[in-house]
Amino acid sequence: MAIDPGLRRLALRTLLAAFAGTTAPDWAARLLTEGLAGHTLFGTNIAEPAQVGLLTAGLRTVRRDVLLAIDEEGGDVTRLAHRTGSPYPGNAALGAVDDPDLTRTVYAAIGADLAAVGINLDLAPTADVNTADDNPIIGTRSFGADPARVARHTAAAVAGLQSTGVAACAKHFPGHGATTADSHRELPTVDASPARLRQRDLPPFAAAIAAGTQAIMTAHIRVPTLTGAGPATFSPAALTGLLRGEYGFRGAVITDALEMKGAAQAAGGIGEAAVLALAAGADLLCIGARVSPELVERVAAEIVAGLGDGRLTLRRLEEAAERTAALAAWTQRPVTPAGHDPELGYAAARRALRVEGSPAGLTDPLVVQLQASPSIAEGRVPWGLGPHLDGTEQVSVVAAESSPAGLAARAGSRPIVVVGRHTHRAEATRTLIETLAARHDVAVVEMGWPGSWRPAGVRAFITTYGASHANGRAAAEALGLTAKS
Structure with a gap:
């Protein structure tokens, strides 16, 4: 009708x-x-x-x-x-x-x-x-x-x-x-x-x-x-x-x-x-x-x-x-926005970074990115250290399906950097990180909402307070990895 x-x-x-x-x-x-x-x-x-x-x-x-x-x-x-x-x-x-x-x-x-x-x-x-x-x-x-x-x-x-x-x-x-x-x-x-x-x-x-x-x-x-x-x-x-x-x-x-x-x-x-x-x-x-x-x-x-x-x-x-x-x-009012420095966001992300422990000496690491499902609000947006690494090996794994021994063997004598979001939430993630840290030099980059959990044995725990491109670059720089702009 x-x-x-x-x-x-x-x-x-x-x-x-x-x-x-x-x-x-x-x-x-x-x-x-x-x-x-x-x-x-x-x-x-x-x-x-x-x-x-x-x-x-x-x-x-x-x-x-x-x-x-x-x-x-x-x-x-x-x-x-x-x-x-x-x-x-x-x-x-x-x-x-x-x-x-x-x-x-x-x-x-x-x-x-x-x-x-x-x-x-x-x-x-x-x-x-x-x-x-x-x-x-x-x-x-x-x-x-x-x-x-x-x-x-x-x-x-x-x-x-x-x-x-x-x-x-x-x-x-x-x-x-x-x-x-x-x-x-x-x-x-x-x-x-x-x-x-x-x-x-x-x-x-x-x-x-x-x-x-x-x-x-x-x-x-x-x-x-x-x-x-x-x-x-x-x-x-x-x-x-x-x-x-x-x-x-x-x-x-x-x-x-x-x-x-x-x-x-x-x-x-x-x-x-x-x-x-x-x-x-x-x-x-x-x-x-x-x-x-x-x-x-x-x-x-x-x-x-x-x-x-x-x-x-x-x-x-x-x-x-x-x-x-x-x-x-x-919204129809005439306004001319001021210009801004294209590096503004990256500088802000560096200021937000929190580093516990010391990432010094973690050269040429194996970067292990833990897969995480995005929320519906976020959608599938790239995240992690990958875009900022130059020649550093990175693997993407599901924590619950990963073998600590296999990752340790792949790393060999190299240290391991584990990159995740909300790492405190899943037992499989906590277990994987602490098992790796018991036998390897390990740093963790937390790119989600940080909890109070800190894994035993890790060399450094880096909190970015987010997983944007700017946050990823700040973390890569803090680890001393070669970062691309």
């Missing part, structure tokens, strides 16, 4: 779609003429800067105020540099340095890179306080485990990004850092009282608001004392009562991707999730990465149906569209 064209256009004004490929399909441009708020770009849309600039320029000729969003956090979550790894360290490394001026400068450089290719909305920074060491989805995306530290760096990141004319979006409200589940795969639960949330999880969002962030992203997490049985994305108490009422946020509330199981499964579908999110107080809805014109139409139709059956009021939908339009208008 055909829907009212005016209501359809109003619904489209609250949606961020996406498309595959390095050129925009006809439907992606057509929907912009019909009201669609914009598109999110992913790694599949990125080949090289000139191509991205042409892509965004083409979309902007269709409608000047289109929102073009991306997840460009630096560190482990990068779209612009998904083929090589980011030239900037991520939040954990910046938090380890704990220099807000550096964080502001790095985020201004990220913003300048985005502005140069026509992207005007960065779904960053991550403002979550990572208090769960085994958090499977936040980890090195966080500035740390201390709320005050995360708050000051979140504010600095917002200021840096927005100085370039790129809108910031602090995420994931009211805080995804205490979870041990991934909301891409399920609906995580955070058992915390409102007082605990205000003390531990919410200070960075208050800091982002004070810094003028143009947007805040919702989390598909359940906090029973606040959201009841559903996720924060569907919670009027979280979005309207807490974020708008208590914290006074007046910008755009953006949802995390509604295709994620923490939202779609909880609602019974993406369209139903869209209605619940809008009714709760969200303004701009990320549909997800796997988007078709048919899906956009189904979501728009469900929003209009929600107006008809009372799940959603017309005034709430109009308010959401108005806030999204205000966000787009903010």
Whole structure:
């Protein structure tokens, strides 16, 4: 059944779609003429800067105020540099340095890179306080485990990004850092009282608001004392009562991707999730990465149906569209980003590096990279020391399938450098490293979220606080290995 064209256009004004490929399909441009708020770009849309600039320029000729969003956090979550790894360290490394001026400068450089290719909305920074060491989805995306530290760096990141004319979006409200589940795969639960949330999880969002962030992203997490049985994305108490009422946020509330199981499964579908999110107080809805014109139409139709059956009021939908339009208008201000040193990120990564023990004398090692599955947020981005080694032998292994004796035989008289992410989490990884260290000179490079475990017998333990291209280069230099730029 055909829907009212005016209501359809109003619904489209609250949606961020996406498309595959390095050129925009006809439907992606057509929907912009019909009201669609914009598109999110992913790694599949990125080949090289000139191509991205042409892509965004083409979309902007269709409608000047289109929102073009991306997840460009630096560190482990990068779209612009998904083929090589980011030239900037991520939040954990910046938090380890704990220099807000550096964080502001790095985020201004990220913003300048985005502005140069026509992207005007960065779904960053991550403002979550990572208090769960085994958090499977936040980890090195966080500035740390201390709320005050995360708050000051979140504010600095917002200021840096927005100085370039790129809108910031602090995420994931009211805080995804205490979870041990991934909301891409399920609906995580955070058992915390409102007082605990205000003390531990919410200070960075208050800091982002004070810094003028143009947007805040919702989390598909359940906090029973606040959201009841559903996720924060569907919670009027979280979005309207807490974020708008208590914290006074007046910008755009953006949802995390509604295709994620923490939202779609909880609602019974993406369209139903869209209605619940809008009714709760969200303004701009990320549909997800796997988007078709048919899906956009189904979501728009469900929003209009929600107006008809009372799940959603017309005034709430109009308010959401108005806030999204205000966000787009903010990005239209003329701003000329300052230039930045291309070595900025590498210098920052060196400052973040922590070396325990001594790597001196570990010449001509066998580098053993432990394979690690990326999170859905990260995607398959190259990591490790490999791009920075010149003539040093490297092997890639699965810890649980590896023979310490076989690796020791391969190394011979050479030392071994083990490179991994979250090495403390798996018994097989811990056993492999300590068995090797009992018979060999071994150094460990930890490129994930560091735990408290330190393997017995190792010569050096190097923590990078992330696995970006910049982090890898800093570690290779610290080991005295020949590094390529």
